[in-house]
Amino acid sequence: MSEHPGFALLLVQLGMEAARQFSERLAPLGMEPRHVGMLVRLAANEGKAQQVIGELIGLNPTQMVFLVDELESRGFVERRRNPADRRSYALYLTPAGKDMLGKVREVGQVHQAKLGKSLSQTEQQQLTELLRRIARDQGITGLSLPGIPPRRTR
Amino acid sequence: MSEHPGFALLLVQLGMEAARQFSERLAPLGMEPRHVGMLVRLAANEGKAQQVIGELIGLNPTQMVFLVDELESRGFVERRRNPADRRSYALYLTPAGKDMLGKVREVGQVHQAKLGKSLSQTEQQQLTELLRRIARDQGITGLSLPGIPPRRTR
């Protein structure tokens, strides 16, 4: 087990390492993985209610409050009252948020390139295909990133 | 990014899922991933000092105290005073600890089989080979499992 780890253990270890490196590479942008999950999901679901977006990312209402607070205070996300139901907020990406999302995607590409630099292009495609098959089989659909929770500083 | 995730994101997501499932499958044995890390490392390093083992797993002296406490109270690990240096403890697996390690390895095999059930044997070998290459390239050698920390109940 320790000498010749199988793919199950390798997945866990590489997953942790990939997350750690991604987090490190996001740091210069002042972003963390949980912010990325939010921006990506929001880009595909603008105008939906805060808690609806939260369910898509896998965050509860409480976590959403702080995460949206952070991104709103940095001008990446906007809360707009829904006139039809004044209890709920509709969430939108601001232009600055879209810019940041672009930068984050670039970081993601560099990140993946460095992670896979010992594999050929063909091998990277093979790997992606194999992992996708497992993910589909295991019912992994959402964009769940290590859910480091929001900080309490308003 | 959300539509067709690359292997970097897939690694993170599958790694988290694999860890979650492994943890679930260990539960009937009353074990958690951090215990497994300890037993596996200890099997290959019996008689070494507590803090030396700790470094191999990536746990600090404080965490080691609680983790060894847990495993010792369950009769899987034994602390023996080192006559040459009475400050340090040499750690050993008990027979019960070796039995448990065997069961844990079985769980690990079942776990991997279920995780890879949508891949052929050949594909599983391909995947393992590709992941090993990345792990080697990224300098991942140790047996680091999600380091859920020990509980404070003595």
Next chain:
DNA sequence: TATTGTTATACTCTATAACTATA
């Protein structure tokens, strides 16, 4: 004085429950 293992403490993360304002 330095080191092994231990204990105490503070800090962060996370989940849950209580609260407000609208419905």
Next chain:
DNA sequence: TATAGTTATAGAGTATAACAATA
């Protein structure tokens, strides 16, 4: 009464610092 979002609080997880025994 129920729901969206918010705030408060308590429990776990984690890192760090202080401590006792031995070297």
